[in-house]
Each structure stands twice: as C-alpha cells, then as structure tokens.
Amino acid sequence: MKKLLLLVCVLMTGCAAELISANEKTIIVQARRQDVANAQDIAEAECQKRGLHARLTSKPASNQFGFDCVR
Numbered sequence: 458m459k460k461l462l463l464l465v466c467v468l469m470t471g472c473a474a475e476l477i478s479a480n481e482k483t484i485i486v487q488a489r490r491q492d493v494a495n496a497q498d499i500a501e502a503e504c505q506k507r508g509l510h511a512r513l514t515s516k517p518a519s520n521q522f523g524f525d526c527v528r
Contacts, residue, residue, distance in 0.1 A: 473488075474487065474489075474495035475499070483524070483525060484503050484525075485517060486522050488521075510527055511524040512527050
C-alpha cells in the first residue's frame, strides 16, 4: 500500500506546472492544458519580481505556455 501511495505522489508531481525559462520580458511554463491557471500563477509570480503582470501570449510547444511581462 505504501508503494502505491508513493507511486501516486510521484506521478502527480510530474504533472505539475513548472517554470521552463524566464527573462525580463518572456516566461515559458510547462503545464497541461487543464493546468493553465497554475501556469498563469507561476508566470505572474515571476513577472511580479519585476513589478509587472503576466499576459498569456503564445503556446510555443505542446504543453507549454508563453507569457509576456507587461505593465
């Protein structure tokens, strides 16, 4: 039972949204389509470091979302 629980936790973690790249203007987050809200939160937090807000602007690859940091 413990092994099954561990496997489920590992698999669930692998599906979480994650920051792929960031520069002063663009943020790329990898996430499933149904996790776009989590991707937005990650991008927003990254843009907030620069006093800006994240705006979804592209989908550079499958399961990736591109955000621009805007005023």
